[in-house]
Amino acid sequence: MLDLDITFGRGxxxxxxxxxLTERVIGLFGRSGSxxxxxxxxxxxxxxxxxxxxxxxxxxxxxxxxxxxxxAHRRRIGVVFQDTRLFPHLSxxxxxxxxxxxxxxxxxxxxxxxxxELLELGSLLDRRPQHLSGGERQRVALGRxxxxxxxxxxxxxxxxxxxxxxxxxxxxxxQRVRDRVGxxxxxxxxxxxxxxxxxxxxxxxxxxxxxxxxxxxxxxxEHRVLDHVLPTGLMNVLEMIVADHEQQSGCxxxxxxDRVGDSDAGAPRFELRSALSDVAVGERVSVATRPQxxxxxxxxxxxxxxxxxxxxxxxxxxxxxxxxxxxLDVGAPLLVEISSGSFSRLELAVGKRVWCLLKANAVQLLGxxxxx
Amino acid sequence: MLRSLSLTPxxxxxxxxxxKVALWCVxxxxxxxxxxGWVLAxxxxxGLIMVDAVVHLPLVLPPVVVGYVLLVALxxxxxxxxxxxxxxxxxxxxxxxxxVIASAIMGFPLMVRAVRLGMELxxxxxxxxxxxxxASPGRVFVTITLPLAMPGILTGMVLSFARSLGEFGATITxxxxxxxxxxxxxLAVFTYTQVPxxxxxxxxxxxxxxxxxxxxxxxxxxxxRRVKRMVxxx
Amino acid sequence: MKALSLWMVFVLAVWCLVAAGCDRxxxxxxxxxxxxxxTVFAAASTTEVMTELARRYEAATGVKIKCSFxxxxxxxxxxxxxxxxxxxxxxxxxxxxxxxxxxxxxxQTRVALVGNELVLIAPRGRRFTVQMKQDFAIADAFAGRLxxxxxxxxxxxxxxxxxxxNLGWWSALEDRLVPAMxxxxxLLFVELAEADAGIVYETDAVISDKVEVIAAFPQATYxxxxxxxxxCHGASDQAEAFLEYLQSSKAAExxxxxxxxxxxxx
Numbered sequence: 053m054l055d056l057d058i059t060f061g062r063g064x065x066x067x068x069x070x071x072x073l074t075e076r077v078i079g080l081f082g083r084s085g086s087x088x089x090x091x092x093x094x095x096x097x098x099x100x101x102x103x104x105x106x107x108x109x110x111x112x113x114x115x116x117x118x119x120x121x122x123x124a125h126r127r128r129i130g131v132v133f134q135d136t137r138l139f140p141h142l143s144x145x146x147x148x149x150x151x152x153x154x155x156x157x158x159x160x161x162x163x164x165x166x167x168x169e170l171l172e173l174g175s176l177l178d179r180r181p182q183h184l185s186g187g188e189r190q191r192v193a194l195g196r197x198x199x200x201x202x203x204x205x206x207x208x209x210x211x212x213x214x215x216x217x218x219x220x221x222x223x224x225x226x227q228r229v230r231d232r233v234g235x236x237x238x239x240x241x242x243x244x245x246x247x248x249x250x251x252x253x254x255x256x257x258x259x260x261x262x263x264x265x266x267x268x269x270x271x272x273x274e275h276r277v278l279d280h281v282l283p284t285g286l287m288n289v290l291e292m293i294v295a296d297h298e299q300q301s302g303c304x305x306x307x308x309x310d311r312v313g314d315s316d317a318g319a320p321r322f323e324l325r326s327a328l329s330d331v332a333v334g335e336r337v338s339v340a341t342r343p344q345x346x347x348x349x350x351x352x353x354x355x356x357x358x359x360x361x362x363x364x365x366x367x368x369x370x371x372x373x374x375x376x377x378x379x380l381d382v383g384a385p386l387l388v389e390i391s392s393g394s395f396s397r398l399e400l401a402v403g404k405r406v407w408c409l410l411k412a413n414a415v416q417l418l419g420x421x422x423x424x
Numbered sequence: 425m426l427r428s429l430s431l432t433p434x435x436x437x438x439x440x441x442x443x444k445v446a447l448w449c450v451x452x453x454x455x456x457x458x459x460x461g462w463v464l465a466x467x468x469x470x471g472l473i474m475v476d477a478v479v480h481l482p483l484v485l486p487p488v489v490v491g492y493v494l495l496v497a498l499x500x501x502x503x504x505x506x507x508x509x510x511x512x513x514x515x516x517x518x519x520x521x522x523x524v525i526a527s528a529i530m531g532f533p534l535m536v537r538a539v540r541l542g543m544e545l546x547x548x549x550x551x552x553x554x555x556x557x558x559a560s561p562g563r564v565f566v567t568i569t570l571p572l573a574m575p576g577i578l579t580g581m582v583l584s585f586a587r588s589l590g591e592f593g594a595t596i597t598x599x600x601x602x603x604x605x606x607x608x609x610x611l612a613v614f615t616y617t618q619v620p621x622x623x624x625x626x627x628x629x630x631x632x633x634x635x636x637x638x639x640x641x642x643x644x645x646x647x648x649r650r651v652k653r654m655v656x657x658x
Numbered sequence: 659m660k661a662l663s664l665w666m667v668f669v670l671a672v673w674c675l676v677a678a679g680c681d682r683x684x685x686x687x688x689x690x691x692x693x694x695x696x697t698v699f700a701a702a703s704t705t706e707v708m709t710e711l712a713r714r715y716e717a718a719t720g721v722k723i724k725c726s727f728x729x730x731x732x733x734x735x736x737x738x739x740x741x742x743x744x745x746x747x748x749x750x751x752x753x754x755x756x757x758x759x760x761x762x763x764x765x766q767t768r769v770a771l772v773g774n775e776l777v778l779i780a781p782r783g784r785r786f787t788v789q790m791k792q793d794f795a796i797a798d799a800f801a802g803r804l805x806x807x808x809x810x811x812x813x814x815x816x817x818x819x820x821x822x823x824n825l826g827w828w829s830a831l832e833d834r835l836v837p838a839m840x841x842x843x844x845l846l847f848v849e850l851a852e853a854d855a856g857i858v859y860e861t862d863a864v865i866s867d868k869v870e871v872i873a874a875f876p877q878a879t880y881x882x883x884x885x886x887x888x889x890c891h892g893a894s895d896q897a898e899a900f901l902e903y904l905q906s907s908k909a910a911e912x913x914x915x916x917x918x919x920x921x922x923x924x
Contacts, residue, residue: 096556124555125564137553141571141655150567151557200557500851518836518852600847602836618732618839619811620756 053236054204058104058114060094067091067260073238077230079247080240082257083284088240089134091257092208095238096131097124108204128159130202130235134209136193138181144192145177151200161201170232171195171225187218191225198233205229205237211246220419223249223338227422244281245418248289249338256280269385278372286377288341288387291421292324294333303359303412304329308383309336322383325359326415338418343377343389345414349407350398360410366402369395376400380408431632435625437604438612439632445520445608446588449527450581453535457580461539462569483533487593491526494598498525522599523606527588534587535580542576543569574651582644589637609633695722696897697742699733701749701885702840703774703814703859707916708747714912715903721896729840731811737762737890744897747771747887747904749813749841754886761891768888771904773919775860775883776817776875781851781868788873790825797830802854805836805847814841817880818857824879845869859883861917884921 053074060067067087082088093099095106097113100121106114108129113122130151138147148164168174171191181189190210197205207226211219223246230237230250238255241247247254248268256263256277264277271277272286292306308322324339331337352361364380371377376395378388388408400406431439464476482490498505499517508514516522546569554564570577592610599606601615613629616622700708705727712723726733730748734756737743746763748754757763780786786800807815815837822828836853838844841862848856849868856869863871887904889897903909910920 098552098555123561124552125558125560128558129556131553131556133549133553135549137547137549139550139554139568150554150559154558154563196557495850515852517850518847600836600852601839615839618729618735620731620735620738620753622735 053109054095054238055105055107056095058094058101058106060090060099060101062090065090065260067094068262069094069257070262071255071265073253073255073265075236075251075253076234077237077239077251077253079251079254080238080257081244081247081254082242082263083280084242085259086242086257087260088242088257089208090260092131092206092238092240095204096129096206097122097127125154128155128201128203130197130200130205132190132193132197132205132207132210134212136181136189138184138189138192138196140181142180143177144173144179144181144184147181147192148173148177148196148199151196155199155201159201162199164199167195167198170228185218186214187221190214190218190222194225194229198229198235202235205235207237207239209241211241211243219246223419224422226250231422244284244287245289245338245340248287248340249418249421269379269387272377272379272387273368273370275370275372278370278377282372282375286343286387286389288343289418290339290341290384290386292337292339294329294331294335294337295323296333297328298325299328301325301359302328304331304417306337306339306415306417319383322362324362324410324415325412326417327412329417331417331420336421338421340416340418341386341410341414343387345410346386346388347409348378348388348390348394348398348400349409352407353409356409357411358409359412360415361407362410363405363407366400366404366406368402369400371395380406382408431628432625434603435612435629435632438607438609438629439636441520441523441604441607442589442609442636445523445527446585448524449531449588450585452524452528453532453584454577454581457532457535457539457584458570458577461536461576461580462543462565464536465540465543479536480533482530482594487530487591487595488597490529491594491597491599494522494526494529494594498522498598517598518600518602518606520599520605523591523595523608526594526598527591528584530591530594531584531587534583538576538580538583539573540576542573542579545576546572572655574655575648578647578651579644582640582647586637586640589633589640609636694896695724696744696894696900697724697726698745698747698900699726699728699737699741699743700745700747701730701733701813702727702842703749703862704747704885705842706865707861707913707918710916711904711909711912714908715900719899721900723900729807729812731813732840742892743890744893745887745901745904746890747885749774749883749885750816750881751884751886752816753813754888757890758888764889764891764893767898767901768886769901769905770921771885771887772913773883773885773921774917775877775919776814776821776857776880777860777863778872778875779845779848779856779858779863779869780854780872781848782870784851784854785870785872786855790873790876790879792826794825794827796825796827797834800854803834803836803847803852804831805838805844805853805856807841807844807858808837808839809835810837812838812840813883814844814857814859817883820880821857821875825875864917885918 056069056071058069067090069091080088080091094101101114103116112120113127114120152160171194173191173195176184176188211222227250239247239250252268253266254268254271255265256271258280263280264271264274291309293309295305295307297304303325306324306326362382364382364386367379367381369376369378371392374392376390376392380386380388460479495517497503500509505516508516551564551568554568559567590610595608596611601607601611609629613626616626698708708725712725716723730750730753734753737746737757738760754768758765778788788794788799806818809815809819822831836847838847841858844856845858845862845866847853849866863869887901889901914920
């Protein structure tokens with residue numbers, strides 16, 4: 053879908069991007085300053101690479117060798133910016149319609165009503181951007197980009213400027229777009245838990261270099277990726293459903309939403325308990341746990357304060373910098389991080405069945421999610 | 425007393441001529457002013473500093489010098505004026521057209537400065553966003569840059585108008601002081617102060633100049649506020 | 659910071675003293691009083707001849723002559739408003755009378771200096787045929803505009819209007835006039851070919867090589883051009899001597915050479 057092989061330099065910063073992206077949703081992940089925003093500008097045509105080639109669905113957008121540089125307004129690549137960039141002199145309706153008018157007549161995929169319904173913008177249509185909240189503005193920006201019927205949608209850290217509450221509000225809309233709209237999306241962020249709520253395939257950048265590209269689980273086993281990601285921490289993000297709230301024990305019970313992979317269809321679904329939350333029963337939520345918060349044992353532990361005990365099979369592992377990153381199958385892939393010493397002491401190996409211990413407090417409900 | 429306040433036909437013709445010249449001046453300078461203001465605000469190239477300097481020259485030169493240069497260039501025997509007269513039969517110097525040209529040149533730097541400022545205040549990131557939505561550079565300019573720079577453009581137009589009302593040195597040198605044709609308000613006041621018995625008309629025209637300039641400034645302020653409100657709040 | 663502002667005040671004070679001192683110094687050198695200078699306000703048409711006379715007088719006597727040239731009407735206005743002139747030379751009696759009526763002139767010092775003639779000029783190489791008589795179709799004789807001194811107040815313009823009216827040409831040409839602030843302004847218009855014809859004094863036409871004289875207006879069509887000269891009130895002693903000089907035979911030579919008509923016993 054998107055072929056990238058470009059270099060770019062400005063001052064002391066240089067960027068080297070090499071990837072063939074075919075998934076429908078890709079997360080572009082990296083720390084601040086790693087070149088993510090520059091990458092967005094290069095792909096969108098707002099900046100020109102020094103060397104290389106960019107092609108989208110077979111159409112060459114940039115080629116240094118052939119001296120091709122399709123200008124931004126002809127690339128049909130939509131961008132949702134971190135600072136929304138809504139036009140202050142136009143109403144929400146006219147902001148939304150701005151790109152729609154410019155799309156070639158045969159290519160227009162969406163009607164205004166469709167997008168307004170999808171992103172719940174009905175009550176905002178006649179207002180000016182200055183009178184919207186941060187979350188409302190971001191939804192309008194998303195709607196505006198969609199209405200231009202792009203062939204590819206780039207979302208450049210759209211949630212970075214929002215607080216936690218607003219992020220929780222907006223992510224379901226992003227998921228809705230991902231599921232219903234059918235346009236390839238590249239989602240850029242420096243927050244791993246945010247990216248993982250939207251994409252399973254990642255392109256990892258650090259200091260302008262491509263560190264890794266592929267499925268998250270695979271990347272977590274790569275040393276180069278671990279070199280850069282480990283300091284900020286790996287994360288497990290799972291989609292689960294709120295089963296019930298256990299008032300006496302002060303916990304909320306969550307059940308895995310979809311089975312993944314080749315796990316046993318008959319076995320009971322994977323469960324976790326988190327601290328009591330106010331999310332309604334039956335809601336689908338994103339749940340996050342840090343691999344380093346999970347302890348391993350060779351057998352179940354009786355009489356323990358830990359509220360979460362579950363078994364899993366070791367699928368693969370890698371040793372990195374004195375830590376062992378282990379991928380378990382608990383009905384879904386789960387990453388666990390323990391010291392290499394402990395790993396050897398317990399004589400762990402691929403295929404071994406182990407028990408995991410996880411405190412309820414270490415189970416974080418990221419927010420309600422949308423899945424159709 | 426009232427009779428001394430009413431204007432003679434010659435005085436009226438000076439007022440009407442001044443307004444006519446000022447309006448034409450705005451008409452003539454707006455489009456080039458916006459174009460050059462945009463270039464200076466957005467572009468980077470080597471000759472830019474020269475363009476900037478030349479545009480601002482009339483601001484710094486004595487108006488009479490500017491008028492004389494115009495006369496040498498566009499007078500009937502002038503470098504360019506000769507061709508204009510011979511091919512088009514058009515007289516430029518010492519006609520109301522010359523008054524417009526003199527005002528336009530003297531007011532152009534003011535127009536360009538105001539436009540440039542207005543353009544620089546337009547967030548370029550908005551222009552980038554418009555491009556990603558499919559707008560060509562021309563469309564971006566018309567739908568995004570121009571509307572958002574409008575307060576600056578309007579300011580430039582008002583400054584140009586006001587400068588024209590007060591233009592003297594270049595006008596009297598290039599357009600002359602011909603009653604009815606090129607004797608604008610400032611020139612009329614000057615003439616009346618030079619001539620025995622001209623005190624009455626001079627004073628009337630002075631009062632009128634002040635009123636006219638005040639009116640122009642008030643209108644411009646109201647307009648600027650209106651536009652600002654439209655851009656920010658709808 | 660305090661030292662800097664103290665320093666600036668000091669510099670400013672020194673500069674003021676120096677500036678004031680320079681001014682005083684000038685006066686000291688020139689003899690301590692304005693009486694060492696004679697200020698002459700003279701009609702624009704006398705620019706070259708007056709400058710030459712002033713130069714000769716200065717060389718002979720050492721008395722400095724300062725000249726200011728403009729339309730006689732403008733000069734009269736300036737004197738009336740308090741300009742410190744010693745000698746006033748007008749191109750017609752009207753403005754002299756004007757100042758005498760307002761007690762700005764020592765009436766008894768008034769003399770008639772010289773005379774002049776009115777001519778019709780055109781830009782060099784663009785002459786046209788004209789006959790100075792009533793039924794001549796002047797409007798068809800040339801295409802463009804006619805430059806004159808402003809007929810409302812400039813003497814050359816007033817004379818020009820008289821001549822045109824008496825020839826019956828005024829109504830035909832009234833809309834084609836380019837009125838100038840003084841007679842030299844009218845001359846300039848014709849030099850630049852912005853006007854296709856002009857009416858100036860004979861002495862003006864002679865000075866410029868960019869115009870040519872087409873014809874002289876018949877003396878009968880306009881009042882005789884007379885240049886009265888007089889002393890203003892409060893004029894210095896040297897001024898009287900200069901006025902005497904202007905009436906001398908030596909001065910007469912210079913006037914005649916420039917084309918002015920000398921008057922015999924007026």
